[in-house]
Amino acid sequence: MPLSRRAGLAVAIAGSAVAATVLPFTAHAESTVLYVDNAVASCSDKGTGTQAQPFCTVQAAADVVEPGQTVRLAAFRQFTGQVTVKRSGQPGKPIVFQGDTTYGSPNTTVDAAGQGSTGPHAFVLDGVHDVTVSDLSIEAPQEAVLVKDSTRIALDRTHVNADGTATGPGATANIRVTGTSSNVTVSRNRVYAPAVAGVAIDAGVTGAVVTTNIIADGTGRGVLVTDAPGTVVVSNTIARNCGNDLELAGNSSRATVENNILSKDPAPRGCGVLVPTTVPLAVSADSVQGTKVDYNTVVSLVRSMTSYSWGGTAYATPQAFRATGQGAHDNAADLRFDSSDRPIAAEGLTDAADPTALGLLSTDFFGKEPADHPGIANTAPSGYRDRGAVELQDPLAIYLSGVAYSQENHPLNARFTVNYYPGWGRESATLDFGDGSAPLTIASGDRVIDHDYPTAGSHTATLTVTNQAGEAGKATAPVFLSPVPQPSTRFWWNYGDRSRAQIVLNAQSVSPWPIVRHTVDFGDGTAPAVSEGPNANPSITHEYGVGGSYTITGTVVDDHGRSASYTQTFGIPGPQAGVPFTGHFGGPTSHNGVFDNGLWTLSYNKTDSQPGTTWYFGNPGDIPVVGNWDYTCRCQHAIYRPSTAAFDLSRRDGSISHVPFGNPGDLPAVGSWDRNGHDQVAVYRPSTAEFWVRHDDGSYTPLHFGNPGDQPVIGDWDGVGHSQFGLFRPARSPWEPNLFIFRHDDGSYSTVTYGNQGDLPVVGDWSGIGRTSYGIFRPGTHQFTLNNSYAGRADNVYTIYNNYN
Numbered sequence: 192m193p194l195s196r197r198a199g200l201a202v203a204i205a206g207s208a209v210a211a212t213v214l215p216f217t218a219h220a221e222s223t224v225l226y227v228d229n230a231v232a233s234c235s236d237k238g239t240g241t242q243a244q245p246f247c248t249v250q251a252a253a254d255v256v257e258p259g260q261t262v263r264l265a266a267f268r269q270f271t272g273q274v275t276v277k278r279s280g281q282p283g284k285p286i287v288f289q290g291d292t293t294y295g296s297p298n299t300t301v302d303a304a305g306q307g308s309t310g311p312h313a314f315v316l317d318g319v320h321d322v323t324v325s326d327l328s329i330e331a332p333q334e335a336v337l338v339k340d341s342t343r344i345a346l347d348r349t350h351v352n353a354d355g356t357a358t359g360p361g362a363t364a365n366i367r368v369t370g371t372s373s374n375v376t377v378s379r380n381r382v383y384a385p386a387v388a389g390v391a392i393d394a395g396v397t398g399a400v401v402t403t404n405i406i407a408d409g410t411g412r413g414v415l416v417t418d419a420p421g422t423v424v425v426s427n428t429i430a431r432n433c434g435n436d437l438e439l440a441g442n443s444s445r446a447t448v449e450n451n452i453l454s455k456d457p458a459p460r461g462c463g464v465l466v467p468t469t470v471p472l473a474v475s476a477d478s479v480q481g482t483k484v485d486y487n488t489v490v491s492l493v494r495s496m497t498s499y500s501w502g503g504t505a506y507a508t509p510q511a512f513r514a515t516g517q518g519a520h521d522n523a524a525d526l527r528f529d530s531s532d533r534p535i536a537a538e539g540l541t542d543a544a545d546p547t548a549l550g551l552l553s554t555d556f557f558g559k560e561p562a563d564h565p566g567i568a569n570t571a572p573s574g575y576r577d578r579g580a581v582e583l584q585d586p587l588a589i590y591l592s593g594v595a596y597s598q599e600n601h602p603l604n605a606r607f608t609v610n611y612y613p614g615w616g617r618e619s620a621t622l623d624f625g626d627g628s629a630p631l632t633i634a635s636g637d638r639v640i641d642h643d644y645p646t647a648g649s650h651t652a653t654l655t656v657t658n659q660a661g662e663a664g665k666a667t668a669p670v671f672l673s674p675v676p677q678p679s680t681r682f683w684w685n686y687g688d689r690s691r692a693q694i695v696l697n698a699q700s701v702s703p704w705p706i707v708r709h710t711v712d713f714g715d716g717t718a719p720a721v722s723e724g725p726n727a728n729p730s731i732t733h734e735y736g737v738g739g740s741y742t743i744t745g746t747v748v749d750d751h752g753r754s755a756s757y758t759q760t761f762g763i764p765g766p767q768a769g770v771p772f773t774g775h776f777g778g779p780t781s782h783n784g785v786f787d788n789g790l791w792t793l794s795y796n797k798t799d800s801q802p803g804t805t806w807y808f809g810n811p812g813d814i815p816v817v818g819n820w821d822y823t824c825r826c827q828h829a830i831y832r833p834s835t836a837a838f839d840l841s842r843r844d845g846s847i848s849h850v851p852f853g854n855p856g857d858l859p860a861v862g863s864w865d866r867n868g869h870d871q872v873a874v875y876r877p878s879t880a881e882f883w884v885r886h887d888d889g890s891y892t893p894l895h896f897g898n899p900g901d902q903p904v905i906g907d908w909d910g911v912g913h914s915q916f917g918l919f920r921p922a923r924s925p926w927e928p929n930l931f932i933f934r935h936d937d938g939s940y941s942t943v944t945y946g947n948q949g950d951l952p953v954v955g956d957w958s959g960i961g962r963t964s965y966g967i968f969r970p971g972t973h974q975f976t977l978n979n980s981y982a983g984r985a986d987n988v989y990t991i992y993n994n995y996n
Contacts, residue, residue: 225252228265249274249288249301259284264327266291269300273310273331280321282343288314290326297350303331312337316344325349333363334391340370345378348558352383364391364415374398379556379580380405387411389432394418394441400425402550403580405532407431410462413453416443416478423447423550428532428579430454433462435473435500445481448472450544450551452534452579454526455492473500484517486545486571488524488578498523520545520570533581541567541583546574555582565615587614591622591654593668596641602703603644605670607652610637620656630655647674678702678755680709680747692735692763702749714741738763764788768970773955774817775825776803781955783968783975785991786815791828797957797977797987808841818861818870820848825870831859838872852885860884860903862914864892870914875903882916896934906954906963908933908941919952931965945978958982 225240229247236251238244240262246252249270252262258280264270280286290299303310311333316322323345329335335353338344346366353365365382366389368375373396382389382404389406392399396419406413406429413429416422418441425447429436436453439446453471471489474482479502489509491498499506499518506512509521524539534540541564545551554560561582563575577583589611596606611620613635621630624642631640633654644650654666680700694713700706709722713733722729735741741763746756769787776782776793782803784793788811795803809815809830816829821843829840836855840848853874860873864884873884880901882894897918904917920930928944931952935941946967953966957977966977966986977987 223260225256225260225262226265227252227262227270228268229270230265230268248272253278253288256286258286258321261287261289264288264290264299264301267298269302269305271302271305272308273303273312273315274301275315275317276319276322277317279319282321285321285323285343285345287323287325288327289323290328292326297326297328297348299326300328300330302329303335305330315339316341320344323347328352334365334367336366338366338368338372338375340372341375342373344368344372344375346376346380348379350381350383351389364388364411365409367391367393368396368399369393370395372396372399376400376402377404378402378552379558381556382406383408388413388415388434389429390414392416392419392422392443397421399423400550402426403552403556404428405556405580406436407532409433412436412438414438415440416446417441419443420481421445424451425548425550426450426544426552426555426576426578426580428452428454428534428556428581429471430526430528430532431457433469435469436471438473438475439478439482440473440475442477443475443482444478446474446478446483447549448474448482448484449486449548450576450578451487452526452540453487454490456490456526470497470500470505472498474502476502482517484512484521486520486543486548486578487518488522488526488540488543489518490523490526531581533583534577534579536564536567536583538567539570540578542569542575542577543571544576544578545571546576547572551576556580557582559584585614586612587656587664588612589654589656589664589666591652591666591668593652593670595670595672597673597703598641600703600705601641601643602675603647603672605642605644605650605652605672607640607642607668608637609633609640609654611635611654611656620654623653623655625651625653644672647672675703678704678706678747678749678753680745680755680757682743682745682757682759684761692738693732694735694761694763695730695732696743696745697730698745698747700745700747700755702747702753702755704749704751704753706747707750708746708748710746712744714743735763768973770815771951771953771968771975772815772817772828773953774828775956777826779959780957783953783955783977783991785968785973786813789813791815792991794989794991797975797989809839814859816859816861819863820869822869829861831857831874833857836874850885853883857883858903860905860916862905862916864914866913873905875901877901897932901932902952904931904952904954904965906933906965907956907961908963909935910960910962911936912961917954921950922946922948924948929967943978946976953977957987958984 226242226245227249228234228245233244234247235244236247240246240252253274253276256262256278290297292298301313303313313329313331314324314336317339320342325347328350330352335351336346351365353363364387366377377390388411389409390401394417400423401414402425404427409432412434413432413436416439420443455471489498497505497507499512501515509518509523512518522539525537527535559582561576562584569575591609593605593607596604598604620633622633623630626644649671651667651669656664683697683699685695698709709729710719711731712719715735720731742760744758748754769785772784772786773781782795789807789809792805793803808828813830813832816831819825820827820840827841829838831838833856836853836857838850850872852872857874857876860875861870864871865887871885875882877900880897880899882896884892896916901918901920904919905914908915916934918932922929925948929946929950931943933941950967950969953968954963957964958979960982962981964978964981968975973990973992975989979986
């Protein structure tokens, strides 16, 4: 059958007395609402119940409420103590006690015994009329709701739980209607029944309607009607109770029992031997007269066991029960429930109820209108209603949400989360992004969909799911996309090979859309460097012919034609090679490095140009020094500043020792002159060819050695564990070699020629034999050549670049 929906089905109740129980749950004007909220500091039971100053207790509001007013209990609150309603409404202007959230699991609780309260009931309505209690979770030690001698009372959309377990006369029920009460409607409630009954309609009550409730998992009866003729019990799901699910006791004649699900399958837990002795439907002999039973699904614990007790006679099945002339449309359809006590669609349950039954509401337990299942035939006289408290809905699930989800190269992207599950005969689903692009066909299931919009601003996507009959369900999701930022670019830079006046630029460019071109003009008249394609942030090395000040401009263009430029002026140092240094920086051999205006570049390796580490210490014009200041090793760096004739020694604890010594223009000559486990400073004065040694006791020792213009070299030439003096005499022409002169402990001298004009001296123990050898550093090529003749090995030849990368 085609899927269709109806705007609503009027309550079909004959007679004005019962018809008066129709529940007019309409929104009241703000001025007719009394607020109760015990969680705000401004609450007061002596006020007027405004939203700014609500009542603290429900009872305070109940004591002053007027006809037509609603007492609104704040959401997510627990109110304790018994509420005794003493005031009445008027026909068409009831007094309403209502939780702040409707249709769902109520999140406002009234607990008679909570937090030390001792009230036996949560709500007592005694001798009042025209009162509604709805959308609450209600708990109490005895009857949670007690209605006595009252008329036109409605209890709707609540969760009710009473803790009483007493049996016999006066035993508790979750909801009890007693005395001379009339026209009381108990509808759409979830009743947990650890009591003698979930709902008890007592002797003397007239016009009671119990409709569209879920009453389950009780230790006693589901619904107990005693000596209350004319009671209507329609469209309830009453299941898994230890006692009779529905019992008409005493003289409860002229009752209407239709469209209910009465089930003991599966069996409730904790009932012991009680369940096999009870039945889903029990009607006493005095209640048979004028009672109508039809369109119910009645299932016993075991299908062959008793399902009905009718006037004292047991009937095992609905088929057998028809012998009484009742239950012409009753069945024992296959019952399966989900976690919310919704029955699963099945023949005999779905579209199998009487849509004209007394007490039938226009919406179900969840506030849903009836829906016609296309795959199950309608078996009622006209129309379609489901049995039990829940109207099965088309299980189609449609959910759509959207958020702005900017991603790299996709600044106007939106991400949509789609949940769509086919229901009763779905054919197709489409997602229209609302930007003029073609709608996307969507398969069922969960998925995430990204979409690039052409423009910023507000957009609304629509998910449309269409069934075979052409009817559509829709969900919409608005998204707001912020304007796209403009592109930007800048440089991160380092000096490259200082001997070649190089600069290394790393362009840091950003654009929400892909960058397709990057151009750098280095400001020296050379052709700009152009990078095209997806490499938006190139690394470019540029070599200047001569040092100086250059203005560099970088420009980027993204794939939407937008551009940005960045200009920066750099001071490029002229070509410079730096000066060498030597020391023990771990292991038995000496290591070399290059010092360039405060940058130390050290290599642990004497075979290639890979730097081991770099650090900064000193200023341009300083001379690097390596020694043992703290009795550790010959691996502590220092500088000698010729302009001020002072040493700055880096100590192991991180401190700096400033040691003035010598005259401007002197050269450092550090060594172990006192032979006491650490080095002392010394200087060589090229103008007078003199060494000056500073001892630990503060005294000085001079030594005249060499010729003016010589350079000091200090090492252990004899392999005796302490330093000797030495000199390096640079070659004066390209045709003569450099000369090393070594002074030994016995006062003798030895010489060796090594290297060419322009080389700089280095000395160290290259082979780890405990004896200092010699070598040269060639600034033009950054090449070290280290003599290993003392160790009987070939010379080491390698390069170290003083780069800043």
